Amino acid sequence: MMKVKDFRKTRETLTQKTLDLANLNIKRFFALDQAAYEEGTISKKHKELMGLVASMVLRCDECIAYHLDMCFNAGVSDEELSEAMNIALVVGGSIVIPHLRNAYAFWEELKSL
Amino acid sequence: MMKVKDFRKTRETLTQKTLDLANLNIKRFFALDQAAYEEGTISKKHKELMGLVASMVLRCDECIAYHLDMCFNAGVSDEELSEAMNIALVVGGSIVIPHLRNAYAFWEELKSL
Amino acid sequence: MMKVKDFRKTRETLTQKTLDLANLNIKRFFALDQAAYEEGTISKKHKELMGLVASMVLRCDECIAYHLDMCFNAGVSDEELSEAMNIALVVGGSIVIPHLRNAYAFWEELKSL
Amino acid sequence: MMKVKDFRKTRETLTQKTLDLANLNIKRFFALDQAAYEEGTISKKHKELMGLVASMVLRCDECIAYHLDMCFNAGVSDEELSEAMNIALVVGGSIVIPHLRNAYAFWEELKSL
Amino acid sequence: MMKVKDFRKTRETLTQKTLDLANLNIKRFFALDQAAYEEGTISKKHKELMGLVASMVLRCDECIAYHLDMCFNAGVSDEELSEAMNIALVVGGSIVIPHLRNAYAFWEELKSL
Amino acid sequence: MMKVKDFRKTRETLTQKTLDLANLNIKRFFALDQAAYEEGTISKKHKELMGLVASMVLRCDECIAYHLDMCFNAGVSDEELSEAMNIALVVGGSIVIPHLRNAYAFWEELKSL
Numbered sequence: 001m002m003k004v005k006d007f008r009k010t011r012e013t014l015t016q017k018t019l020d021l022a023n024l025n026i027k028r029f030f031a032l033d034q035a036a037y038e039e040g041t042i043s044k045k046h047k048e049l050m051g052l053v054a055s056m057v058l059r060c061d062e063c064i065a066y067h068l069d070m071c072f073n074a075g076v077s078d079e080e081l082s083e084a085m086n087i088a089l090v091v092g093g094s095i096v097i098p099h100l101r102n103a104y105a106f107w108e109e110l111k112s113l
Numbered sequence: 114m115m116k117v118k119d120f121r122k123t124r125e126t127l128t129q130k131t132l133d134l135a136n137l138n139i140k141r142f143f144a145l146d147q148a149a150y151e152e153g154t155i156s157k158k159h160k161e162l163m164g165l166v167a168s169m170v171l172r173c174d175e176c177i178a179y180h181l182d183m184c185f186n187a188g189v190s191d192e193e194l195s196e197a198m199n200i201a202l203v204v205g206g207s208i209v210i211p212h213l214r215n216a217y218a219f220w221e222e223l224k225s226l
Numbered sequence: 227m228m229k230v231k232d233f234r235k236t237r238e239t240l241t242q243k244t245l246d247l248a249n250l251n252i253k254r255f256f257a258l259d260q261a262a263y264e265e266g267t268i269s270k271k272h273k274e275l276m277g278l279v280a281s282m283v284l285r286c287d288e289c290i291a292y293h294l295d296m297c298f299n300a301g302v303s304d305e306e307l308s309e310a311m312n313i314a315l316v317v318g319g320s321i322v323i324p325h326l327r328n329a330y331a332f333w334e335e336l337k338s339l
Numbered sequence: 340m341m342k343v344k345d346f347r348k349t350r351e352t353l354t355q356k357t358l359d360l361a362n363l364n365i366k367r368f369f370a371l372d373q374a375a376y377e378e379g380t381i382s383k384k385h386k387e388l389m390g391l392v393a394s395m396v397l398r399c400d401e402c403i404a405y406h407l408d409m410c411f412n413a414g415v416s417d418e419e420l421s422e423a424m425n426i427a428l429v430v431g432g433s434i435v436i437p438h439l440r441n442a443y444a445f446w447e448e449l450k451s452l
Numbered sequence: 453m454m455k456v457k458d459f460r461k462t463r464e465t466l467t468q469k470t471l472d473l474a475n476l477n478i479k480r481f482f483a484l485d486q487a488a489y490e491e492g493t494i495s496k497k498h499k500e501l502m503g504l505v506a507s508m509v510l511r512c513d514e515c516i517a518y519h520l521d522m523c524f525n526a527g528v529s530d531e532e533l534s535e536a537m538n539i540a541l542v543v544g545g546s547i548v549i550p551h552l553r554n555a556y557a558f559w560e561e562l563k564s565l
Numbered sequence: 566m567m568k569v570k571d572f573r574k575t576r577e578t579l580t581q582k583t584l585d586l587a588n589l590n591i592k593r594f595f596a597l598d599q600a601a602y603e604e605g606t607i608s609k610k611h612k613e614l615m616g617l618v619a620s621m622v623l624r625c626d627e628c629i630a631y632h633l634d635m636c637f638n639a640g641v642s643d644e645e646l647s648e649a650m651n652i653a654l655v656v657g658g659s660i661v662i663p664h665l666r667n668a669y670a671f672w673e674e675l676k677s678l
Contacts, residue, residue, distance in 0.1 A: 014553035021556045023534040025261055026541060032258070033546045035251055036203045041192040046159050047200060050166045054204045055547070057167045057434075059625070060511070062550040063204075079154040082588040087160060089591060090149045091167045091176075093432025094598045095396075095620070098627040101579035104586045127440035134443045136421040138600055139428060145597070146433045148590055168434070170547075172286070173398070175437040195249040202252060206545025207259045208281070208509075211288040214240035217247045262542045267531040272498050273539060276505045280543045283506045283660075285399070289543075305493040308362040313499060315365060316488045317506045317515075319658025320372045321394070321622075324401040327353035330360045364487055371484070374477055375655045380644040385611050386652060392615045393622045393656045402656075418606040426612060429601045430619045430628075466666035473669045475647040478654060485659045507660070512624070514663040 001102035004109050007065045045074040049084045056088030072110045114215035120178045158187040162197045169201030185223045227328035233291045271300040275310045282314030298336045340441035346404045384413040388423045395427030411449045453554035456561050459517045497526040501536045508540030524562045566667035569674050572630045610639040614649045621653030637675045
């Protein structure tokens with residue numbers, strides 16, 4: 001897993017490049033993706049935790065890093081994080097463990113920044 | 114997707130058969146699975162919604178039916194359901210749609226029982 | 227795999243029910259899904275074949291049935307179908323075989339209608 | 340999960356139909372698939388157990404049924420089955436449980452035939 | 453994602469090492485894999501686009517890089533690429549986005565070589 | 566794929582960090598994971614090969630590295646490795662190939678240490 005600053009910068013650069021090259025429907029998808037996590041009947045915090053669990057069971061480190069970043073901003077506590085992580089681990093199995101390890105290291109760095 | 118009553122009955126029968134035949138470590142896994150959704154720093158309702166989102170993106174109809182049943186018991190509203198469904202759909206893509214359709218039909222039946 | 231007529235009818239009924247219950251962003255996703263396969267620089271026929279290959283490697287029988295139906299309408303030949311099927315089988319492996327068997331049975335029925 | 344006899348018959352019928360329609364490279368794939376489980380430095384029994392574990396973590400009921408049938412023929416014991424099942428469950432997570440339940444029901448029927 | 457030259461070199465070195473160590477059936481699989489994308493009733497260009505879409509929804513960066521390289525050689529245009537990418541994104545969901553970003557960066561480098 | 570020594574060290578460091586931060590149920594999962602591969606009715610060697618095949622078809626390089634390390638310790642021969650690899654390749658398809666390449670390179674390094 002990348003360091004937090006590198007992750008954020010790489011993500012921004014590549015997203016910009018993608019939006020420069022992508023067609024209209026891809027851009028619309030990006031807008032729908034953004035909208036899915038906005039405050040609603042379910043709070044932004046819980047939506048980001050759902051995004052985190054989904055990213056864990058689908059085993060995508062970059063998606064995990066992004067949702068951890070959002071979870072941290074939304075005020076997720078260590079206990080909440082571990083309870084969500086545990087759901088992801090039980091649902092997804094030991095194949096999730098390498099991502100769990102990366103996630104805790106990333107979270108620890110987020111807290112130290 | 115099975116009807117609600119058939120789903121509940123089949124699940125119970127097969128779980129019993131599995132626990133009769135399974136070894137100790139499989140039974141321990143079942144206990145861990147149960148424990149993951151208990152009320153904690155995150156409420157049972159939000160944990161069940163996380164289980165639902167994970168089941169949707171991993172595309173398992175029986176897991177979806179189970180978590181819908183639990184979500185209904187936990188008082189999830191129609192709006193909350195759709196917001197969670199939307200996250201699952203955006204993360205998991207159109208391959209999730211057949212399960213989304215089944216989920217709404219199951220939910221409608223849960224509300225009518 | 228369902229028979230062609232049952233598949234079409236069930237899909238229509240459940241899609242209607244879903245659109246009745248879903249929120250705006252879910253409906254927007256359905257519109258984006260539709261738009262992805264429209265005639266463009268790549269022909270509708272080749273787009274449907276791409277949708278078929280994606281559905282095969284992700285192993286979703288209902289998605290496969292839908293794209294087979296569209297492929298048939300778009301004039302895909304038996305040889306083209308088998309070449310696309312072969313790509314899906316090689317990429318996705320033997321775990322795809324049950325879906326390959328279902329797909330050929332569905333295709334045969336489409337040709338006989 | 341289908342009953343054992345229905346499973347075997349459906350599988351044979353659909354495989355025949357597929358081989359009638361498929362092209363040469365698809366047939367070659369089927370031959371490679373068959374060859375992978377032949378007695379070798381690793382015994383057929385252990386290869387079938389590997390095929391079973393792979394089918395469980397990839398969550399394909401028809402593949403599971405097939406490998407259970409082969410495992411039963413190869414003399415796999417109840418304890419061996421549960422140890423392999425446990426590996427699949429731990430690696431693949433609770434999303435595997437519906438398939439685990441089906442697998443035990445199928446195994447019980449195999450023993451009763 | 454690796455730079456184009458590094459990707460090509462690493463892939464060649466590791467493939468050679470694999471073929472040195474692998475058994476006959478693994479080598480046969482490699483031959484079947486190669487054969488799947490040869491010019492046929494479906495053009496090589498469209499087959500490579502199918503391989504790309506399959507690699508995107510299955511989220512394998514090295515497979516994506518390989519098929520992008522082949523797509524570029526086969527004369528795929530920017531518009532065709534974006535239409536195929538869009539199908540992969542809609543089918544596979546936002547979990548595909550990190551690979552989409554990498555793919556556009558790789559494509560841009562391919563065009564600049 | 567990391568070099569063997571780097572892999573072992575990183576894995577140990579991150580596992581320690583994870584166990585420091587994780588809650589009790591996550592730790593219980595780690596214990597169940599460990600227990601699944603202990604000598605039983607199925608030998609440790611064959612269990613590690615099953616873990617390897619599962620990791621290959623689920624395409625997790627770190628899990629593959631771990632099970633290769635365990636397989637090597639358990640005395641798996643080159644022929645046994647290739648037969649297990651072949652099962653994983655046939656079940657999981659060409660999408661597994663990048664991991665197959667990495668696995669052989671890692672194995673070769675294990676033998677040279």
